[in-house]
Amino acid sequence: MxxxxxxxxxxxxxxxxxxxxxxxxxxxxxxxxxxxxxxxQSEPNNQAGMHEAEVDESIKSDINSLLAKLETEDNKEKFVTFADSIASLYYQASKYDSAAFYYERALEKTNELERVEKTGNAYYEAYTFALDEKKIATLAEKTRSYLNQVLEKDPKRLDLKTKVAMTYVSSSNxxxxxxxxxxxxxxxxxxxxxxxxxxxxxxxxxxxxxxxxxxxxxxxxxxxxxxxxxxxxxxxxxxxxxxxxxxxxxxxxxxxxxxxxxxxxxxxxxxx
The missing domain is CATH 1.25.40.10 (Tetratricopeptide repeat domain)
Structure with missing residues (x-):
């Protein structure tokens, strides 16, 4: 799994x-x-603080710089670029839940199905590494919410259905x-x-x-x-x-x- x-x-x-x-x-x-x-049964958990991961100083300044630009950017394309860049840096640092969070932020400006899948996959990867029960429940729910959107459009995506299935295995159902x-x-x-x-x-x-x-x-x-x-x-x-x-x-x-x-x-x- x-x-x-x-x-x-x-x-x-x-x-x-x-x-x-x-x-x-x-x-x-x-x-x-x-x-x-x-x-x-895992209790729901809010996402507050989930994206505030500690990272090495070598990339921390880059993330902080991009965050400052992200929060003041009105241009849709640039906002998405900044969010993607932050997510990539967190991915590089193996902070998968934080990476997923910023891929999700990009969805605020563009809801392309390919990007929805990317976000769902990122949350699934974070889910596979999570140990805290509340965090597992939150990440599982996030995974399902995005990957099910893709499955609604393409039910033959068995790779995504497998991931959704595995999020239920550690749930109350x-x-x-x-x-x-x-x-x-x-x-x-x-x-x-x-x-x-x-x-x-x-x-x-x-x-x-x-x-x-x-x-x-x-x-x-x-x-x-x-x-x-x-x-x-x-x-x-x-x-x-x-x-x-x-x-x-x-x-x-x-x-x-x-x-x-x-x-x-x-x-x-x-x-x-």
């Missing part, structure tokens, strides 16, 4: 821990249905997200994002055999998906499929030179 979907591989490995902080949801029970076993992911797989059984997220959700709910099935599908269609390959090995490990787990971890070791990933794999192999 996630994510931005799919986030950098190192972040993907860290997400092994993060995905267990999501609401407890049974994705597929033995009868093929689905049910909620546990969920947490996680089954809405599960239902949307299933709809995506009905329309596109090979959909990379939906398969990955369904596998991750099965892991999170402790259904490791089901997770392994999802990740097997994923890597069959998308063999270069390193996160999927890694999670498949973890699913085998947790479902006590020792031989498969060992072979899969060894396979992943041959796919990367990243020391963080290799260290994690070695840790699992030592436990086999």
């Amino acid at each position: 996630k994510k931005s979907q799919i986030i950098a591989i190192v972040v993907g490995i860290v997400a092994v821990a993060i995905l267990f902080s999501l609401p407890r949801v049974v994705v597929d029970n033995e009868e093929g249905g689905a049910q909620i076993t546990e969920s947490e 996680p089954m809405q997200g599960i239902t949307m992911l299933r709809e995506i797989l009905e329309a596109d059984p090979k959909n990379e994002d939906a398969l990955f997220n369904m596998g991750a959700l099965s892991m999170q709910s402790g259904q490791y055999n089901r997770a392994a099935e999802r990740f097997e599908e994923l890597v069959q269609y998308h063999p270069d998906n390193l996160q999927g390959q890694f999670y498949l090995a973890v699913s085998y490990f947790e479902s006590k499929q020792t031989n498969k787990s060992k072979r899969q971890f060894e396979k992943v070791k041959g796919m990367t030179t990243d020391q963080m990933i290799l260290s994690s794999i070695d840790s699992y192999l030592e436990r086999l």
